[in-house]
Amino acid sequence: MGVNYFQREDRDLKFVLTQYLDMDRLLSYQAYQDFSLDDFTMVIDEAIKVGKEVLGPVLQDGDRQGCTLEDGLVRVPPAFHPAWQALKDNGWIAVSNTPLYGGQGLPAVIGGMVAELFMGANLSLTSYAGLTVGAARLIENFGTEADHRRFLENMYSGRWCGTMCLTEPDAGSDVGWLRSKAVPDPEAGDDRVYKIEGVKRFISCGDHDLGENIIHLLLARIEGAPAGTKGISLFIVPKIWVNPDGSLGRPNDVICTGIEHKMGVHGKATCSLSFGENGGCRGILLGKPHSGMAKMFQMMNEERLGSGLMGQSLAASAYDVARIYAKERVQGPPITDRKADRVPIIQHEDVRRMLMNLKAGSEGMRGLIAKTFWLLDVAEHDPDQGERARALAKADLLTPVIKAYCSDFGFLLTREAIQVLGGVGYCREFPAEQYMRDSKIISIWEGTSYIQALDLVGRKLPLDGGRVFQETMAEVMDLTGRHQDDPELGGDCKLLFKAARATGDFAMRYMGYFQQGRPQLIALTATRFLECLGEVLTAQVLLEQALIAQEGLAAVAVDSGDGVFYRGKVETAKYFCRNILVNVFARHVSLGQEDTSAIDIPEQAF
């Protein structure tokens, strides 16, 4: 066990939970009637404890020891084993999953907060749980009762783990080109059982020694199926065969042929897997043939939201390291009095500016993500079907934004933390550099930022004839309209109004470009449109929170703990609007140029 560097405080998380989100609404649902708000805050307290005592202390061990592949078996960093055992023993694997098969049954928003805490403490280790639950959810949603009994309890308990197997050496972003194939296995006596053959690459947690078995959720093409994504089917492919009664059978001819040597997430095994190299691999078809892509998108969307959360959680951990260091490290006199004594660097304006980036960014993304998980709870449990549909559509709109925006912004914030620490930030004694290394992959996997931007523009903007996007922007406009005369935050509301209008203008122009047959102008700017939307929605969250904090301030002493926290929330919202949200205007000027230089330039000029 190494040093624990995880130092998350509970205050902002609990603010989101008890003052920002409408948790009463969730508590009114049948599914959550056995819970109270106190239960939820207690879960947060416990999860912070697990982060500090179980996951945080093996963060650096995981990075230093890394994963190894020997004799065909991948071993996780040895330090991970007791930590994983502790997660299993205390029911932390499946926090917001059905109690019917061993989950804790907590709302998704609580599961999300626990995930922030666990991933912020140890991204690599937590990934094994995230993928396991994601894979199990696919079986839960699309499998038969028999499938549930065969797999779920062992997965939700963490005894078995799971993966999603999409990527192949020649099919990354281009998943429709995958070559893995499936043929019916008449000998199996079960027409859902197929013989599987194929090679997958970059499979996170693809092989390891944490669980007794690994349940791969794998995309393959049934022989004779159409080309492209429409001919892809989804299979349950256990590493060790699972008999119908849930007992383990024989190894299923799944071989790990290599692990990647990466910049970060060393504790997470990234594997090349060979299925059926010796003709002995079987898989169980999940759902109907050729319906795999749509189903996998359910897990994909969960993982995308989870990826955004990873970006946020590492940024929040980076913020913790930076703010604590900045309070301790003494260097340089104040700029207002160069002859005075040296002061802790948190008193220097530029350090403060960087800390504000970290605070505003990590808290803003936290609120935005929590709001989205809350929507997923509404989408799953609200008695009103219309409400459910609306909540789901909005969550669908937000998912690519959160995936790309939080992974890219989160990465930049880990960089900012290194800069706050200076020379020691570049050294391995502090975890800042590891946070940055771990963070970089997030904008690549589960669909790169560009893939997210295309999803946003091509699939999510048109949702319900554009109404989902319009309603989302209308909410922002409504907020800024109501508070534009606020003596303290009115100016920031006006900035947000302008930024939202500029962001809306992107969408308007895109409609024109579609109609004019100029899709390249969309492709060239789509990632920036996504960033604009991410900033607008984050500003909205922070301003909503600041308005709540303003009210709170009226009722407490300025220098009380709550007073300081509320004042912090108000200043944080101001900071974000005045220093980060303004980037929208630069991107909007750029959009107005309708610049095509990147495609006009001859390819040979590169």
Next chain:
Amino acid sequence: MGVNYFQREDRDLKFVLTQYLDMDRLLSYQAYQDFSLDDFTMVIDEAIKVGKEVLGPVLQDGDRQGCTLEDGLVRVPPAFHPAWQALKDNGWIAVSNTPLYGGQGLPAVIGGMVAELFMGANLSLTSYAGLTVGAARLIENFGTEADHRRFLENMYSGRWCGTMCLTEPDAGSDVGWLRSKAVPDPEAGDDRVYKIEGVKRFISCGDHDLGENIIHLLLARIEGAPAGTKGISLFIVPKIWVNPDGSLGRPNDVICTGIEHKMGVHGKATCSLSFGENGGCRGILLGKPHSGMAKMFQMMNEERLGSGLMGQSLAASAYDVARIYAKERVQGPPITDRKADRVPIIQHEDVRRMLMNLKAGSEGMRGLIAKTFWLLDVAEHDPDQGERARALAKADLLTPVIKAYCSDFGFLLTREAIQVLGGVGYCREFPAEQYMRDSKIISIWEGTSYIQALDLVGRKLPLDGGRVFQETMAEVMDLTGRHQDDPELGGDCKLLFKAARATGDFAMRYMGYFQQGRPQLIALTATRFLECLGEVLTAQVLLEQALIAQEGLAAVAVDSGDGVFYRGKVETAKYFCRNILVNVFARHVSLGQEDTSAIDIPEQAF
């Protein structure tokens, strides 16, 4: 020897040299009269060869093997030894230093280009040469004739290496607080010899086995000297004592007590050094007592320019990896025809956008840095004293801009290259992830980006009553005024005009803030002012180059090698103005908010 990943092409370098910079002027100087432009381009060709055959092949070895400290001796990665020997054997250590002591006597601008190539191929290894030459230049400029004979030839040849020893555990950005001390050593029989005692940290190349000796240039306080930077003196402190005749004496009680474990630059030993722990360390005073800080600034400024060059050179290498990969990797059909065959990813708009960031950034910074080295040549060799002074002042203004802007922007570009490569960009088989890891330190050492911004605002803006800055901006305005009606680039000139005006407005407001006693508003925004200036000056360079390319285009076939190159330069300038320079406007909106939230927020709210 590993795989070589260094793939720099000569075309843009030679364009800068033969078409952009006024090399005739340099060739007219006495010091360079034995050279021709052909000699210079030949040096570039040779340096590219060295990059590809000597330095590039040990890039990954250096990263994987790293430096080790055993029994008090630091060893560089074993693979570095033959490469260093090759540099020495072929006179590559002191490219633009005086032939009197073994340098090649080439102009600084050529030395800078060679440095781009060498650092782009292998930053860690090249650092040993950079620091050696920087330290030797201090001795050359401030030492006696006897000092020259005692040290220079062995340093310029690379037989001995050098360092700069400023930072102490408790004095980083705050160098005035250093505690290392010096007392006269009456036994030495030379009143320039002092006994040295102190501890230094983060000393790059502070100990290693590449050279036979290491000559430390060290800052210390002579006993009884005033506090702060005004009481600091500069000493030559050899690791092994050097007798007046240049022969080696006894070890000089300099002990390496530790090396840092860092995110990157693993081949560069970052050392903690203890001087005189056993009372046996002697140093030679360089120049007058208490004049050390000003002298060290000469080396510091060279290293700052060199650091900016590092940022640029790694960005350029990252660009090379990305553009070559993007031409080979096939994935996804074009957005204009989703049913077509898959294409190399360079044909996808967003990949192209990222490559344009890399191309515009690395070429723009290259031109800006080359211009600055050119100014240093003028400053050193022009027969006209006024010209020399003007050139030096402008280089002084540009130095902090280049240090901070190119290190921060360069880092972001290495990140962009990873994104182009996708999953493999995150893995160690390609060097993109190493470029990013290596790059991150550059914005920290030799003064952080904030220190550079303070230098720019506090020391460089006021130079010559503000005239240096004003003339620099006037040149930009002049360019944009002359070409605002250019049918192709006129719009970009207007964008640059607006951006320059906004940047000038920062400076104007700063004068107001100074007068109003509101320096905190300056401190909060200074790094962003520096970025604005960096972008404006880079846009200026790229537009100047585009105008030359436009002329060139008139004389060649569009699809000839030159035609493609020139078209590329024109599109690159457009791209930079329309997509990157526009960030100035966001920062300017932010400035206009006069936001103080970062200092108004209570410290306990962090």
